Amino acid sequence: MPDLPAAERPLELHWHCEADTERFARRLAQAPQLAHAFIALHGDLGAGKTTLVRHLLHALGVTGRIKSPTYAVVEPYQVGNLAIWHFDFYRFSDPREWEDAGLRDIFASPGLKLAEWPQNAQKCLPDADLEIEIQVDDDENRRVTLRAGSPLGSALLSALTHPCPKT
DSSP states (O other): OOOOOGGGSOEEEEEOSHHHHHHHHHHHHTOGGGGGOEEEEEOOTTSSHHHHHHHHHHHHTOOSOOOOOTTTSEEEEEETTEEEEEEEOTTOOOHHHHHHTTHHHHHHSSSEEEEESGGGGTTTSOOOSEEEEEEESSSSOEEEEEEEOSHHHHHHHHHHHSOOOOO
């Protein structure tokens, strides 16, 4: 079986502390492709999905408290012209909820979509541009796998693997 092109290969990372998560989030926030991406976040309870989202939103310029939308399903944010939606499908179980909440319209609109527990809404969600899986090694250490699911996701992976331009 031939090797996958670099843009299609998963990116494997190790985060040794929360500061590594924050550094990754700042790096991801610099990628211009992020503005219209759908990112699916996978991992067990306590793996760090919401922590990653919180650091990413702060890096994008969201101020104030970032809370998990576990009960509300979605929390909207606006930074300049960038619309951001943070979804948590942990308690999602009824596909009718998808239509009733207007989630189809949100996913059809421009902006950044971040979804925790996407597998619980899998039949409703479009394919993610980027899948991020966070696995817990111990209290501090995380193994992280990023997989592109679209050309936009490949561009994001490429942005994360190449050195930042000097400004």
